Amino acid sequence: MMQECLIKIKAPPKNHIAIMRKSWGLTEKILSGEKTIESRWYEHKNEPWDNICEGDLVFFKNSGDPVTVRATVSRVIQFENLTSDKTAQIIDQHGNEICLIDRNPNSSFYTNKKYCILIFSSSVKKITPFKINKSGFGMMSAWLVVDDIEKIKIPIDRKIVQKKMFR
Numbered sequence: 259m260m261q262e263c264l265i266k267i268k269a270p271p272k273n274h275i276a277i278m279r280k281s282w283g284l285t286e287k288i289l290s291g292e293k294t295i296e297s298r299w300y301e302h303k304n305e306p307w308d309n310i311c312e313g314d315l316v317f318f319k320n321s322g323d324p325v326t327v328r329a330t331v332s333r334v335i336q337f338e339n340l341t342s343d344k345t346a347q348i349i350d351q352h353g354n355e356i357c358l359i360d361r362n363p364n365s366s367f368y369t370n371k372k373y374c375i376l377i378f379s380s381s382v383k384k385i386t387p388f389k390i391n392k393s394g395f396g397m398m399s400a401w402l403v404v405d406d407i408e409k410i411k412i413p414i415d416r417k418i419v420q421k422k423m424f425r
Contacts, residue, residue, distance in 0.1 A: 271314045273407040274306055274331075275390055277400045280320035282359060285327050288318055289384055293357040297348075298401065300373040305401045307375060310334055316377065317385075317407060324387035324414055329379035337374040348374055388413055 276296055278284045287293035296316065300307070310316075311334060318327040337348060346363035353361050356376070360367045389412040395402050404410055 270405070272310065273404050274310060274314060274316045275325065275402040275404075275407075275410075276316050276318050277402075278318060278320050280322065284357060285318050285320055287357050288327055288329065288379065288382055291382070293355065294379055295352055295355040296377040296379065297352070297356045297358075298375045298377075299368065299371040300375075301370045303373055305399075305403050306377070307336065307373065309403050310375075310377060315407070316379065319390070324389050326384060326387050328383050328385045330381040331377055332380040333376075333378035335376045335378075337376075338372065340368075340372050340374060342368075345371070345374070348376075352376060 284293055288296075296318075298304070298306070310331060312331055314331040316329050316331060317325045318329070319325040337344060342363050345368050349358060349361050349363055362368075390402070391410045391412055392399065392402065402410070
């Protein structure tokens with residue numbers, strides 16, 4: 259079953275932090291425009307399932323690095339009760355825009371995945387880097403949702419960063 263976010267309530271947009279696997283190089287692909295869809299594949303419903311809509315902001319960071327990229331959500335599609343055939347259809351239709359590393363719907367990556375959420379991005383920008391305080395979200399959380407990014411934002415002291423770069 260496929261479900262698009264059709265909620266058009268005039269509420270302030272939510273802020274999301276997507277934590278990416280650094281070795282896959284996906285934040286660079288988001289910035290270059292090669293990757294226009296972020297996908298999350300789950301065994302159970304996890305954030306941002308039913309908690310993200312058009313107009314929300316997604317801040318991207320590589321694991322262990324500061325946040326460096328911001329995008330606006332232009333569309334969300336959720337899939338549930340995934341089968342191998344449905345997974346193959348998602349990969350065929352959206353694999354290029356997702357920049358999937360593994361396109362085999364029968365691979366171990368997709369085994370036991372029952373849910374998929376596709377988050378379409380627009381207005382992608384490189385931003386001044388900042389760290390985040392993940393307290394209360396769980397150390398293994400790869401997606402965070404907050405009403406205001408300023409509540410978890412930790413500015414980076416540029417002088418310290420520059421000193422480290424020139425040592």
